[in-house]
Amino acid sequence: xxxxxxxxxxxxxxxxxxxxxxxxxxxxxxxxxxxxxxxxxxxxxxxxxxxxxxxxxxxxxxxxxxxxxxxxxxxxxxxxxxxxxxxxxxxxxxxxxxxxxxxxxxxxxxxxxxxxxxxxxxxxxxxxxxxxxxxxxxxxxxxxxxxxxxxxxxxxxxxxxxxxxxxxxxxxxxxxxxxxxxxxxxxxxxxxxxxxxxxxxxxxxxxxxxxxxxxx
Amino acid sequence: xxxxxxxxxxxxxxxxxxxxxxxxxxxxxxxxxxxxxxxxxxxxxxxxxxxxxxxxxxxxxxxxxxxxxxxxxxxxxxxxxxxxxxxxxxxxxxxxxxxxxxxxxxxxxxxxxxxxxxxxxxxxxxxxxxxxxxxxxxxxxxxxxxxxxxxxxxxxxxxxxxxxxxxxxxxxxxxxxxxxxxxxxxxxxxxxxxxxxxxxxxxxxxxxxxxxxxxxxxxxxxxxxxxxxxxxxxxxxxxxxxxxxxxxxxxxxxxxxxxxxxxxxxxxxxxxxxxxxxxxxxxxxxxxxxxxxxxxxxxxxxxxx
Numbered sequence: 001x002x003x004x005x006x007x008x009x010x011x012x013x014x015x016x017x018x019x020x021x022x023x024x025x026x027x028x029x030x031x032x033x034x035x036x037x038x039x040x041x042x043x044x045x046x047x048x049x050x051x052x053x054x055x056x057x058x059x060x061x062x063x064x065x066x067x068x069x070x071x072x073x074x075x076x077x078x079x080x081x082x083x084x085x086x087x088x089x090x091x092x093x094x095x096x097x098x099x100x101x102x103x104x105x106x107x108x109x110x111x112x113x114x115x116x117x118x119x120x121x122x123x124x125x126x127x128x129x130x131x132x133x134x135x136x137x138x139x140x141x142x143x144x145x146x147x148x149x150x151x152x153x154x155x156x157x158x159x160x161x162x163x164x165x166x167x168x169x170x171x172x173x174x175x176x177x178x179x180x181x182x183x184x185x186x187x188x189x190x191x192x193x194x195x196x197x198x199x200x201x202x203x204x205x206x207x208x209x210x211x212x213x214x215x216x
Numbered sequence: 217x218x219x220x221x222x223x224x225x226x227x228x229x230x231x232x233x234x235x236x237x238x239x240x241x242x243x244x245x246x247x248x249x250x251x252x253x254x255x256x257x258x259x260x261x262x263x264x265x266x267x268x269x270x271x272x273x274x275x276x277x278x279x280x281x282x283x284x285x286x287x288x289x290x291x292x293x294x295x296x297x298x299x300x301x302x303x304x305x306x307x308x309x310x311x312x313x314x315x316x317x318x319x320x321x322x323x324x325x326x327x328x329x330x331x332x333x334x335x336x337x338x339x340x341x342x343x344x345x346x347x348x349x350x351x352x353x354x355x356x357x358x359x360x361x362x363x364x365x366x367x368x369x370x371x372x373x374x375x376x377x378x379x380x381x382x383x384x385x386x387x388x389x390x391x392x393x394x395x396x397x398x399x400x401x402x403x404x405x406x407x408x409x410x411x412x413x414x415x416x417x418x419x420x421x422x423x424x425x426x427x428x429x430x431x432x433x434x435x436x437x438x439x440x441x442x443x444x445x446x447x448x449x450x451x452x453x454x455x456x457x458x459x460x461x462x463x464x465x466x467x468x469x470x471x472x473x474x475x476x477x478x479x480x481x482x483x484x485x486x487x488x489x490x491x492x493x494x495x496x497x498x499x500x501x502x503x504x505x506x507x508x509x510x511x512x513x514x515x516x517x518x519x520x521x
Contacts, residue, residue, distance in 0.1 A: 119232030
């Protein structure tokens with residue numbers, strides 16, 4: 001006699017909130033994927049790190065230590081490989097701004113790092129070791145501030161080289177920071193307020209022009 | 217947008233906030249401070265291995281104030297130490313009701329205060345089991361292994377559930393590979409003993425042993441349960457084993473009728489309840505088994521630091 005196999009839609013012991021958490025995590029990962037890119041060498045072969053689409057006019061933020069060359073290649077969320085130019089770079093805050101000649105990109109929603117508390121859920125997405133769209137879930141460990149403003153978020157997420165330049169996001173998929181390094185096993189991200197200031201300064205210097213202004 | 221995730225996130229942050237009131241920084245070593253938990257009114261429990269000085273210990277509370285602390289006692293065998301604060305200092309931790317077991321897969325947070333602010337790590341309970349003995353022979357009521365990263369300064373901090381209730385004290389000093397939690401029940405028992413007597417009572421024979429493989433013929437001839445015994449490599453002058461005539465080269469194969477083949481088994485068997493009582497030791501001397509009776513002594517707290 002053939003063994004009876006329970007249909008997969010049979011009621012489970014899971015509470016509805018647990019199922020909702022699982023579903024929302026999948027939705028969250030899909031959202032974050034839609035604005036996370038891979039950054040590669042000019043030949044397109046060597047993975048260097050990750051990046052975040054900051055503006056629909058083709059502006060991408062990554063780490064300065066990822067974008068060491070002026071000419072690079074970016075792997076877009078739809079997997080298309082496009083040429084990118086590094087238009088601004090600041091090693092003191094480890095940020096770089098790339099431009100790709102592609103319109104209608106989906107820009108990342110930006111969150112408020114000052115609202116992050118120890119224990120808040122966070123998610124990191126990136127291309128560690130060239131693996132596309134690897135996701136890591138954790139909680140905020142600590143937020144360090146500078147003159148009252150958030151500067152770094154240390155998070156209990158597993159990061160590897162290649163996560164650099166990718167987003168650290170809150171439970172709503174809003175970018176709290178750009179993952180930049182690993183310290184004592186903790187992922188450390190540069191907070192989005194620092195990224196905003198860097199992008200504003202790059203635009204003010206005339207490094208690149210955009211068709212419509214950035215949100216404040 | 218994502219309501220369940222956002223509320224889970226809020227709950228976790230709220231659990232950290234609630235539990236953080238009882239989490240303190242313990243300044244008792246040179247490098248970064250370790251963590252501790254206000255376990256009872258004016259009493260802090262921390263990890264023994266992080267208390268590297270006995271005088272001039274200070275504790276930073278949740279409200280940012282620093283207070284002096286005195287060392288009540290320590291139990292190296294369970295890696296716990298108890299400190300006394302001035303009365304009324306700190307907020308006492310909340311625990312789950314007795315009988316609520318820690319379960320595999322349960323979402324947990326490890327908290328630490330390696331500086332002014334409390335810090336958090338999240339994970340799940342990866343394994344649970346029954347009572348076990350540490351390397352140093354300490355009895356831990358329940359085996360709780362975590363799939364969670366314990367960062368610098370986290371030892372002595374609490375493991376909390378999603379409601380912010382303290383399940384135990386985390387230590388990196390009990391196992392090499394993974395973070396372990398000393399369950400609340402064990403902490404309670406050890407803290408009570410330390411508060412009453414200043415140390416945890418441990419049995420003592422005064423021998424140093426090393427595992428040795430026994431010849432197959434000897435194992436067969438004397439129907440020994442195991443093929444490894446514990447060779448006596450030192451005997452302390454005047455100690456209980458010395459008084460009972462145990463000598464260098466004797467191989468201990470059983471303690472009170474139970475086969476022993478690892479030093480931790482012998483340490484584990486020498487619990488506080490044995491102190492002052494005679495126990496039968498089966499030894500091999502010159503290849504022949506014989507029984508000697510040792511009256512178990514009490515190990516001084518100082519001898520083990």
